[in-house]
Amino acid sequence: MKIGFFDSGVGGISVLHQARKYLPMEEFFYYADEDHVPYGKRTREEICGYTYDALKFLFGLGADAAVVACNTATAAAIEYVRASFDKPILGMEPAVKPAVQHAAGKRVLVTATPFTIREERLHHLVRLVDKEHLVTLKALPELVGFAERAEFDSPAVREYLLTEFSDLDLEDYSELVLGCTHFSYFRKVLGEILGPEVELIDGSEGTARHLADIVRDLPSAGGGSVQYYISGRPVTDEKTLKFYETLDKQME
Ligand code: DGL
Numbered sequence: 123m124k125i126g127f128f129d130s131g132v133g134g135i136s137v138l139h140q141a142r143k144y145l146p147m148e149e150f151f152y153y154a155d156e157d158h159v160p161y162g163k164r165t166r167e168e169i170c171g172y173t174y175d176a177l178k179f180l181f182g183l184g185a186d187a188a189v190v191a192c193n194t195a196t197a198a199a200i201e202y203v204r205a206s207f208d209k210p211i212l213g214m215e216p217a218v219k220p221a222v223q224h225a226a227g228k229r230v231l232v233t234a235t236p237f238t239i240r241e242e243r244l245h246h247l248v249r250l251v252d253k254e255h256l257v258t259l260k261a262l263p264e265l266v267g268f269a270e271r272a273e274f275d276s277p278a279v280r281e282y283l284l285t286e287f288s289d290l291d292l293e294d295y296s297e298l299v300l301g302c303t304h305f306s307y308f309r310k311v312l313g314e315i316l317g318p319e320v321e322l323i324d325g326s327e328g329t330a331r332h333l334a335d336i337v338r339d340l341p342s343a344g345g346g347s348v349q350y351y352i353s354g355r356p357v358t359d360e361k362t363l364k365f366y367e368t369l370d371k372q373m374e
Contacts, residue, residue, distance in 0.1 A: 123340040125333070126180025126188040127152045128173070131159035131270050132369055133303030134191025137214065138348065139373040140330035141189070145337065150348045151183050152366075157353035160266040161194045162235025162302070169198035169237070177203050177211065179354050187337055189329065190214065193234055193301050197241040210336050216244060216301030217325040219251045224321060229256050229294045234301030236261040244301075258295075262286055262305065269304040272365060274372075275311045283308075283315055292316060300324035307372055326373075 125145070127138045131154050138152055153176045155161075161169050173195045180188050187210040190196050190203070196213030204211050216238065221230045230252075238244055239261040248257050268279050298320055300306050306324045313322060350357040350366060357363060 123187070123337055123342060124149045124151065124183070124185045125337065126150075126177070126183065126185035127191050128155070128176040128180060128188060128195070129153075129190075129192040129303055130155050130161040130172075130195065131266065131304065132366070133266070133269065133306070134189070135366055135369045136303055136306040136324070136373050137189065137191035137326040137329055139370050140326045141333050142346070142348075144330050144334035147342050147344055147346045148337075149345065151180055151185060152348055152350045153180055153354070154350065155353050156270075159270060160235065160263070161192065161198075162237045162261075162263055162266060164237065166198045166237075169195055170202050173199035173203055174206060175354075177207055179351070181207060181209060185209070186340055187211070187333070189333055191303055191326075191329070193303065193325070194237045197238050197243045212329060212333055212336070214303065214325050214329050215247065216299050217323045217328065218244075218247050218257065218299055218301075220328075221297040221299045221321075221323050222251050222256060224323075225256050225297050227254075227256075228296035229258060230297040230299065231258050231260055231290070231295050232299040232301050233260050233262050233305060234299075235266065236263050238301055258290065260286065260290075262302070265308060266302065266304045269307050272368075274307050279308070279311055280315070283311065287315070292320075295320055298322050307369065 189212045200213040
């Protein structure tokens with residue numbers, strides 16, 4: 123079976139990594155919309171259009187199912203693309219529920235792009251699960267650019283995070299939700315800043331398991347491969363492919 127993965131950029135490679143653990147023999151297509159990243163600073167109309175174009179491309183390649191491996195595109199466009207295509211489409215949502223369940227009375231910091239943080243979809247989820255008002259929402263818009271530039275642990279990244287967290291009493295928190303797929307690459311630096319008592323939770327494992335459940339009954343393509351595309355153009359240059367490989371390794 124063929125499965126399409128889509129993100130505004132390199133963030134979804136972290137989700138693809140988890141999916142390949144469950145589905146090692148399938149044929150994957152990965153679409154990074156580098157022409158339009160970052161989505162987190164764009165309008166709903168723009169994100170809907172880009173998401174539609176990406177899925178049309180992936181289904182055009184023969185994908186049997188698609189994963190919108192992007193919290194921002196899910197928040198903006200998941201209903202729209204599900205209504206537009208007659209194939210299974212999975213989305214991603216910040217893992218607020220498990221974080222609140224694990225918090226044991228301490229606070230939960232939910233980080234995401236500015237678009238996701240503003241969206242009613244996230245506010246609705248928080249209202250549903252956060253009965254004790256433990257959740258703080260925090261946009262981290264610049265982390266996406268750092269990830270795209272392969273800058274995961276520079277003094278600039280540390281300074282940015284420390285500035286963003288400076289208005290919070292970090293001692294009060296036991297959970298940090300990585301509500302943007304690009305943020306998963308910053309686990310190491312976030313762990314160092316927040317300390318070992320703070321649990322870092324992302325939604326990639328849950329999405330990968332859900333995907334495996336959905337596609338289990340479809341015939342397997344065999345082999346196990348990934349073909350990468352940048353905004354619809356096949357990625358062939360060695361430097362980019364090496365970068366993607368490094369990101370995949372970083373998730374091990
Ligand atoms: N990776 C995306 C997410 O999960 C968004 C990054 C962007 O702003 O383009 O939200």
